[in-house]
Structure formats: structure tokens, C-alpha cells
Amino acid sequence: MSTRDVMIGLEMHITLPTKSKLFCSCPATHDAEPNTNICPICMGLPGSKPSLNKDALLKAVLIAKALGCKINEQIYFSRKVYFYPDLPKNYQITQFEVPIGYDGCLALFSSNKKIGIRRVHLEEDPASIKYTKSGNVLVDYNRSGIPLVEVVTEPHINSSLQAREFLNLLTANLQYLGILSEKGHLAMKTDVNISIRGYERVEIKNISGIYDIEKAIEYEIKRQLKKIKYGIRIERETLRFDDKRKITIPVRRKEFEEDYGYIFEPDLPVFHTNHEMVKLPELPAEKVERLSKLYNVPLAEVAELVLFSKPLTEFFENIAKELGFSAKIFSFVKNTLPSILRENKAHSDVVFKYYEELKTILSKLARGEITGNVAKNAIAELIKTGKLVEIKSVSKDLSKVRERILEYLNENEKIVEEFEKNPKVINYIIGQIMKEFKGKYSPADIHKIALEVLRKKLR
Amino acid sequence: MGAKNDVASKINEFLFMVKNGMDIENYYIELVSELERVNRKLNMFLKIRSAKECLSEIKKLGGKQLSYFPYSAKDNICTEGIETTAGSKILKGYIPPFDATVIEKMKRSGAVLLGKTNMDEFGFGTFSINSAFSIPRNPYNTELCAGGSSGGAGVATAVIEYHVAIAVSTGGSISCPAAFNGVVGLTPTYGSVSRWGLIDYANSLDKIGVMGKYTKDVEIIFNIIAGIDKRDPTTNKKKINSKAKGIRIFIPENIISGCNKTIAKSFWNAIEKLTNEYGIEYRLAELPILQHAVPAYYIIATCEASTNLARFCGMRYGMQEGSYDKYFDEYFTDARSSFFGKEAKRRIILGTFARMAGYRNKYYLKALKVRGMIIGELKNIFKRYDIIATPTMPITAPPISLAEKLSPIETYMLDMLTIPPNLAGMPHISLPIAYKDSPIGMQFIANHYAEELLFHMGKLWESIFKYKPAPIRVGVIK
Numbered sequence: 032m033s034t035r036d037v038m039i040g041l042e043m044h045i046t047l048p049t050k051s052k053l054f055c056s057c058p059a060t061h062d063a064e065p066n067t068n069i070c071p072i073c074m075g076l077p078g079s080k081p082s083l084n085k086d087a088l089l090k091a092v093l094i095a096k097a098l099g100c101k102i103n104e105q106i107y108f109s110r111k112v113y114f115y116p117d118l119p120k121n122y123q124i125t126q127f128e129v130p131i132g133y134d135g136c137l138a139l140f141s142s143n144k145k146i147g148i149r150r151v152h153l154e155e156d157p158a159s160i161k162y163t164k165s166g167n168v169l170v171d172y173n174r175s176g177i178p179l180v181e182v183v184t185e186p187h188i189n190s191s192l193q194a195r196e197f198l199n200l201l202t203a204n205l206q207y208l209g210i211l212s213e214k215g216h217l218a219m220k221t222d223v224n225i226s227i228r229g230y231e232r233v234e235i236k237n238i239s240g241i242y243d244i245e246k247a248i249e250y251e252i253k254r255q256l257k258k259i260k261y262g263i264r265i266e267r268e269t270l271r272f273d274d275k276r277k278i279t280i281p282v283r284r285k286e287f288e289e290d291y292g293y294i295f296e297p298d299l300p301v302f303h304t305n306h307e308m309v310k311l312p313e314l315p316a317e318k319v320e321r322l323s324k325l326y327n328v329p330l331a332e333v334a335e336l337v338l339f340s341k342p343l344t345e346f347f348e349n350i351a352k353e354l355g356f357s358a359k360i361f362s363f364v365k366n367t368l369p370s371i372l373r374e375n376k377a378h379s380d381v382v383f384k385y386y387e388e389l390k391t392i393l394s395k396l397a398r399g400e401i402t403g404n405v406a407k408n409a410i411a412e413l414i415k416t417g418k419l420v421e422i423k424s425v426s427k428d429l430s431k432v433r434e435r436i437l438e439y440l441n442e443n444e445k446i447v448e449e450f451e452k453n454p455k456v457i458n459y460i461i462g463q464i465m466k467e468f469k470g471k472y473s474p475a476d477i478h479k480i481a482l483e484v485l486r487k488k489l490r
Numbered sequence: 491m492g493a494k495n496d497v498a499s500k501i502n503e504f505l506f507m508v509k510n511g512m513d514i515e516n517y518y519i520e521l522v523s524e525l526e527r528v529n530r531k532l533n534m535f536l537k538i539r540s541a542k543e544c545l546s547e548i549k550k551l552g553g554k555q556l557s558y559f560p561y562s563a564k565d566n567i568c569t570e571g572i573e574t575t576a577g578s579k580i581l582k583g584y585i586p587p588f589d590a591t592v593i594e595k596m597k598r599s600g601a602v603l604l605g606k607t608n609m610d611e612f613g614f615g616t617f618s619i620n621s622a623f624s625i626p627r628n629p630y631n632t633e634l635c636a637g638g639s640s641g642g643a644g645v646a647t648a649v650i651e652y653h654v655a656i657a658v659s660t661g662g663s664i665s666c667p668a669a670f671n672g673v674v675g676l677t678p679t680y681g682s683v684s685r686w687g688l689i690d691y692a693n694s695l696d697k698i699g700v701m702g703k704y705t706k707d708v709e710i711i712f713n714i715i716a717g718i719d720k721r722d723p724t725t726n727k728k729k730i731n732s733k734a735k736g737i738r739i740f741i742p743e744n745i746i747s748g749c750n751k752t753i754a755k756s757f758w759n760a761i762e763k764l765t766n767e768y769g770i771e772y773r774l775a776e777l778p779i780l781q782h783a784v785p786a787y788y789i790i791a792t793c794e795a796s797t798n799l800a801r802f803c804g805m806r807y808g809m810q811e812g813s814y815d816k817y818f819d820e821y822f823t824d825a826r827s828s829f830f831g832k833e834a835k836r837r838i839i840l841g842t843f844a845r846m847a848g849y850r851n852k853y854y855l856k857a858l859k860v861r862g863m864i865i866g867e868l869k870n871i872f873k874r875y876d877i878i879a880t881p882t883m884p885i886t887a888p889p890i891s892l893a894e895k896l897s898p899i900e901t902y903m904l905d906m907l908t909i910p911p912n913l914a915g916m917p918h919i920s921l922p923i924a925y926k927d928s929p930i931g932m933q934f935i936a937n938h939y940a941e942e943l944l945f946h947m948g949k950l951w952e953s954i955f956k957y958k959p960a961p962i963r964v965g966v967i968k
Contacts, residue, residue: 075801077568299723
């Protein structure tokens with residue numbers, strides 16, 4: 032079997048960051064006390080009627096456009112009927128025949144492989160259910176009616192790795208559209224359809240987080256291949272992912288009936304998408320291409336930064352505009368800055384709050400006046416205290432360095448011999464010296480002098 | 491214009507008395523006590539508010555337009571703080587936390603809500619015999635049906651001397667009881683009156699309308715309750731200028747031939763009277779497409795109803811089912827089995843079937859196409875004619891015992907005259923035209939948003955025909 036024979040399709044549910052819910056004016060916040068953001072509409076009380084939040088429609092059109100979809104000029108809503116305690120009306124208002132967008136695609140950076148997008152539609156989120164220790168089930172209707180966009184792909188994904196790349200790319204697109212914040216993939220729930228060519232399809236419902244999606248796919252492919260190997264039939268069924276044991280398990284069949292008996296939502300009129308008026312911002316694919324040309328940096332490296340974080344990318348673009356492109360700054364922003372932020376539990380937006388201070392630090396780094404380590408400590412301090420500590424530039428009086436290297440090499444004669452066989456040993460020496468001087472001198476200067484001293488010794 | 495300047499109106503009569511210092515408090519005390527007595531016999535109200543409740547509301551009301559005029563609301567219209575059941579056991583004890591838009595508007599105009607009127611469960615019926623609580627009776631002969639589904643509203647309008655009833659029609663639920671109880675019933679254009687707060691039967695067909703003793707009464711109320719409401723996005727507003735002269739009437743021959751002889755005779759008498767008095771011309775012709783109206787209606791209505799009723803599962807409001815020690819779906823099934831009536835269950839099953847994968851194209855989507863075609867044909871008729879006239883019901887009010895024996899299909903077919911305008915969302919008015927065992931009605935249908943023309947026609951009719959008051963009456967001022 033080749034990887035081509037694994038067919039994976041994803042259905043992602045993206046929570047839209049609107050002020051109010053999809054069909055009522057309740058706040059669409061996620062941290063309120065249970066059952067406080069509710070009204071007769073999102074509780075499905077008899078006699079209540081939905082009214083569409085136009086901002087949600089606009090955001091859904093943005094997503095569909097960004098995914099290269101064809102957009103329907105006129106859309107309407109449908110009722111999807113199934114009975115479940117988290118669904119106040121026992122039907123969900125969603126879209127069936129005419130979604131907002133269809134027939135789009137997203138190309139992966141690594142292989143340029145195109146993943147087809149079957150449809151993009153708008154729907155309401157059900158309430159959330161909490162299981163208590165006593166065995167009772169509690170329902171919190173705060174989430175009921177929060178707008179969701181469902182994105183359905185074609186089964187063009189062949190591996191867990193591709194699934195991850197696709198999801199990262201989608202997440203990045205949503206970031207650049209202003210739909211998801213950086214940690215937004217947490218707010219995205221995904222259903223995964225997996226089949227091996229020639230066999231039945233299996234659906235895994237409601238997985239959150241890219242890591243678990245990868246794990247679920249890997250487990251499920253193994254499970255299906257094993258069945259095929261031993262000639263056991265693969266049932267068409269619905270599973271869920273146990274995120275503790277990292278395995279898939281069947282769902283009670285009645286909980287997901289296949290026939291939803293869709294009808295048109297008669298309480299809502301037809302809406303116009305006005306999609307020609309909707310303008311897209313620069314999306315990750317365009318940005319990667321443009322910046323790669325502008326900075327003359329390979330696509331893959333630019334993609335690493337662009338896909339990782341919108342605020343950091345924009346921060347770098349601004350810095351590069353002011354200070355000129357610097358490979359040193361680029362690599363620092365791409366590799367070191369994220370870990371500083373993570374270690375200090377800071378949101379990427381702080382780079383704009385401390386923009387001027389950071390610019391000072393990074394320009395010193397670019398000129399070789401300070402080491403990466405000094406820059407790192409200064410930024411960590413800045414984030415913690417909000418103050419820019421005085422940064423000592425590296426000393427250019429190198430006589431002490433020369434003295435110490437000579438001394439060091441005299442103490443460690445063997446290193447000189449080793450250097451003769453393997454010139455990379457110099458890095459070890461530089462490391463030792465750097466450590467002793469605690470970043471007072473730049474690694475480049477130390478390198479230059481160490482090389483001079485070594486060559487002299489060998490002569 | 492044939493109608494006189496001092497058009498008959500119970501509202502104007504009442505307002506005149508209020509202006510001249512009638513003792514309103516005393517009036518309400520007597521009215522409520524009489525009403526409670528009569529209601530034991532006629533079952534038109536599911537809930538009558540006490541004189542105290544009515545009077546405390548009177549003190550709060552500021553509106554002058556309908557100063558203290560007593561009205562009722564069908565029990566599927568939500569009233570804040572007042573039990574609203576839609577005639578169903580499953581909503582027993584349900585007290586809505588908000589008022590329907592129509593109720594808000596009536597309150598603001600100064601009208602007083604007397605109570606909630608009896609109806610077929612969720613509006614499912616033609617005779618009000620599907621109410622979960624009691625069967626309203628015809629005030630002209632209590633053995634006979636009051637009509638449905640707004641049966642209680644029809645009886646209340648006939649019996650209470652000064653009254654209008656806010657009622658609801660999906661397929662004829664205003665026209666039918668208006669005809670059987672000898673009152674005027676207006677079903678407005680779909681979307682002209684907000685449905686916010688109406689417990690849905692079939693949302694694309696439901697219309698809130700009004701019954702009154704005279705055309706002028708329903709006209710006054712229509713102008714108060716109509717209008718765009720942002721809480722109901724299907725509301726709309728248009729004004730079609732009414733013409734006074736050269737009115738042309740179209741009479742669809744094939745559906746008149748389905749009426750019984752008494753009805754047909756009364757109808758032709760009325761038409762003759764109109765032509766003789768006003769020289770109005772009519773044309774009789776076949777309109778074959780109307781034979782598809784009843785099946786198309788019942789498919790669309792039950793499909794929508796079966797989804798609307800999904801929310802009633804004994805979980806968030808209304809009746810609850812004893813034991814919670816079950817899976818949720820078993821619990822839902824038990825609650826729905828215990829508290830829905832037979833006709834509600836029938837319509838849920840019919841509607842669910844017609845929208846299932848595999849049947850959806852054949853029934854639901856096809857019925858929607860048929861509706862589109864019927865609207866198209868009727869619109870065509872209105873290019874050449876101003877009014878379509880038919881009897882309101884093909885039979886006179888049957889005895890309750892007979893109505894209970896009819897098969898569902900026989901009952902559904904009795905809606906053949908009221909369904910076409912309801913399916914097309916076109917306004918229509920039912921007017922009393924004769925009195926046999928019980929009253930008989932005639933129905934005028936106009937193009938979308940041409941309510942004014944219907945009011946004009948009603949007034950023309952009322953200036954040449956005198957309505958007979960019901961034998962049982964309350965709230966009469968001597």
C-alpha cells in the first residue's frame with residue numbers, strides 16, 4: 032500500500048470572533064458564568080425567532096474567499112434536525128444546499144500539493160455539556176448560538192503529517208484574516224474522515240488540537256490496516272478520540288443519526304453575500320512569496336515565520352523596513368523571540384507594545400554590538416519589568432581576549448593538536464571563552480582572535 | 491364608494507362610551523364574571539384573567555387608541571407572565587418570559603387582554619376538537635363545532651359584545667371559525683404582522699390576524715399590529731393603493747363545485763346582491779392548479795411543524811416526564827409520547843417522513859415548487875381581477891360528534907377553500923353572508939399587501955347586509 036491509498040478529509044468548525052451570537056444579541060464571550068449569556072432565542076424558547084448577525088456572514092465570506100472558494104451570491108439557511116440535550120431547538124440552523132463557498136483549495140508549502148475545499152458554511156454552535164462526578168450532566172447555554180464556520184475538505188490528505196501541515200496553514204490563514212488569535216487552533220474542533228482506498232469510510236468526531244488530530248489519524252490508519260491484513264471488514268461507523276489513551280472508540284450509534292431531514296429555515300429570508308465588496312488582506316501564501324523575494328531568503332525559511340505568527344511577522348517587516356534587512360535579526364525573530372515569549376508566558380502582541388525598545392536591542396544585535404544571549408536576557412527583562420535595562424555593548428578592546436586565549440591554549444595543548452585535524456574544534460574554544468567573559472565580547476571577535484592565535488601556534 | 495361615513499364598528503362604539511364616562515371598572519367586573527359562567531358551557535377560553543388582573547392593567551395602560559377595549563389572544567401567542575400552552579399538554583404550566591410583538595402593540599394602544607383562547611393543539615385542526623383541554627362550542631348551537639384552529643377566538647368574538655380576537659392562520663384557522671361563528675376574520679399578507687412570540691406551526695405559512703364583529707374593527711386592529719419588526723426578519727411592509735371603482739371579481743368554478751348545496755346557494759345569493767347593488771362584475775372560470783393546493787400545503791406545513799415541535803422534549807420547559815434515570819433519547823421519547831396529542835403525533839410522523847433523505851425530493855421539494863406555481867397563477871389572476879371570491883368553508887359547521895368521526899383526509903380536504911390564499915400568503919377576509927343552523931361565510935382574497943381593498947369590500951357588503959348577533963352574548967351595555 033502506498034500513502035496515496037490513505038484518504039483523509041477534514042471538517043473543521045471555526046468559532047468566529049463576533050461580538051454577539053449568530054442569531055441573537057447575546058455576547059459571544061467564552062468566559063462568562065454558566066447560563067448568563069442567554070436569551071429566549073439561544074434557549075430556543077417557543078415563539079422566539081432568529082435574526083442574522085451580519086458580521087458573522089461577512090467573516091464567513093472572508094474565510095471562503097481566502098480558501099479560494101467560489102462564492103454564492105445568495106444564501107439561505109436550513110434546519111438540521113437531531114435530538115440532543117445540548118441543542119435547544121433539537122435542530123441546528125446551518126446551511127445545506129447552498130453554502131457560502133464551494134470548490135476552493137489550499138496549496139501546501141512543502142510539496143505544493145493542493146487540498147481541495149468542498150464547502151464553507153455558517154452555522155450555530157450547540158450548548159456545552161459538562162459531566163459531573165456524581166454522574167449528572169449539566170448544560171451551559173452560553174455557547175448555544177455562537178457562530179461557527181464549517182470548512183470541509185475533499186479527501187485529498189494522505190497522511191497525518193499532511194493533515195498537520197494543512198491545519199497549520201489553515202490556522203495561519205485564519206490568523207491573517209483576523210479570525211483566530213495565535214492560540215486559536217484551540218477553538219477549532221475537527222471531524223476526521225479516513226478510509227483506505229477500496230474500503231469503507233470511518234468518521235472520528237470532535238477532536239480538538241492539531242496534536243490530537245495527528246495522533247487520531249495515526250492510530251486509525253494502523254487500526255484499519257490491521258483489519259485489512261487479517262481480512263476483517265471495516266465498518267462504516269462514527270468514532271470518537273479518547274485524548275487520554277490516544278485511541279479511537281465507537282460512539283453509541285443513536286447519538287449520530289445519519290438522516291437529518293433538512294428543510295429550509297423558514298424564519299430567515301435569503302441573504303446576499305455581497306462578496307465582490309469583500310476585500311481580502313495579504314494572505315500567508317502571498318506574504319511568503321513577497322518577503323522571500325524582498326529579503327532574498329528561501330521560501331521555506333520565510334514560511335516558518337509567516338505561518339508561525341502574524342504579529343511576529345508584521346513586527347519583523349516593520350523592523351526590516353526601518354533598519355534594513357538583517358539575517359541576524361530575521362533568525363533571532365524566527366527562532367529566539369518565540370521561545371522568549373513562551374518562557375515568559377507573554378502574548379506576541381507585546382512586540383508592538385515594546386516596539387521601540389526591541390528595535391534598539393535588535394539594531395545592536397545586527398551591528399554585532401551585543402550577542403544573541405545578551406539580547407535574549409534584555410528582552411526577557413523588558414517583558415517582565417516593562418523596562419529596558421542598560422545594555423553594555425561588547426568591548427572592542429580585545430587585548431584581554433588575546434591574552435586569555437593564549438593562556439587557555441597553553442593550558443590545553445591537546446586542543447591545538449585536535450584543531451589541526453578538525454577545524455571545527457574552534458567553536459568549542461569560542462564557547463569556553465564566551466562563557467568566561469559572559470558576553471562582554473562578540474563571538475565574531477573571539478572567533479577572529481582565536482583563529483589568529485591558533486594559526487600562530489601551529490606555524 | 492357605497493359604504494356610508496358612519497361605518498359600523500364595535501371599537502368606535504366602545505370608545506365613544508369611554509369618552510362619555512362609562513364606569514370601566516364595573517364593566518370589567520361584570521364582564522369577567524359573565525364570561526367565566528359562559529365559558530363553562532362554550533370552552534372558548536383556556537385562561538380568563540381575573541377582573542383584578544384586568545383592572546390593574548387598566549391602571550398601567552397609557553394608550554388612547556383602544557382605551558380599555560377588551561381583546562383576547564389565541565393561546566399560541568406568548569404573553570409575559572401568563573400561561574401559554576398552544577392548546578397542548580406538553581406546554582402545560584409554561585409561562586413565557588416575554589410578550590409577542592402583537593401583544594406589546596395592543597398593550598401600547600391601550601387594549602386590555604381578557605384571556606387566552608382555546609385552539610387545536612399547535613393549530614393542528616379544522617374544528618378545535620384537537621385541543622388538549624376542552625372543545626369550544628358554537629354559540630349558535632352548542633352541539634356544533636366552533637371551527638378551527640382558532641375556534642376559541644371565533645366564539646369569543648361572537649359572544650363578547652365589545653371584542654376583537656387576535657388569532658392565527660396557517661391554512662385557514664381564522665377564516666373557518668370566523669365563518670362558523672358569524673364574525674369577520676382577517677388573515678393578512680404573510681409577513682405583514684410580526685410573528686415574534688408566536689409559537690410556530692409552520693413558519694412559512696403562519697400569519698397573525700384578527701377577528702371582529704365588523705370590517706372596521708379588524709381594519710383598526712390590523713393597522714395597529716402590522717409593520718416591520720427586526721425580531722422577525724420575514725416581516726415586510728408595502729402599501730398597495732386600493733381602488734374604489736370598477737372592481738372585478740374572479741370566481742374559481744372548480745372549487746365552488748366542491749361545496750355543499752346550502753353553501754353554494756348562500757354564496758351565489760351574496761354575489762348576486764353585490765352585483766345588483768354595486769354593478770360589480772364577476773367572471774366564473776376553472777383554476778385547475780388549485781387541486782394541488784391541499785396536498786402541497788399539508789406537506790410543507792407538516793415538514794415545518796415536525797421540526798418546530800422537536801424542541802418540546804420535557805427538558806427545558808413545559809411538562810416533564812417522571813423518571814430521569816434513562817438515556818436522553820428514551821426520556822425525550824417518553825415525554826413526547828405522553829404529552830403530544832394524536833393529531834400532533836400524526837403531523838410529526840407525516841412531516842418527518844416527507845423530509846427524509848430519499849423522499850425529500852419527491853414530497854418536500856416538490857411541494858415547494860407547487861407552492862411557487864400556485865402563487866404564480868394567482869398573481870396572474872390579479873393582473874386582470876381585483877378580488878377572488880369563494881365561500882369560506884365547503885360545509886356548514888358540523889356537529890362535534892360528526893367531526894370526531896371524520897378521517898384525517900376528509901378533514902384536510904375541508905380546507906380546500908382556505909388553503910390557496912394561505913399557501914400563497916395572500917390576504918383574505920371572511921364575512922358572514924347567511925344564517926342557517928349556524929352562520930355561513932364568504933371569503934374575499936386579494937393580492938399581496940392589498941388589505942385595504944378587502945376592507946373596502948367588507949364595508950360595501952356590510953352596508954347592504956345586516957349581521958345577526960349570536961344568541962349567547964356577554965358584556966352587552968343596556
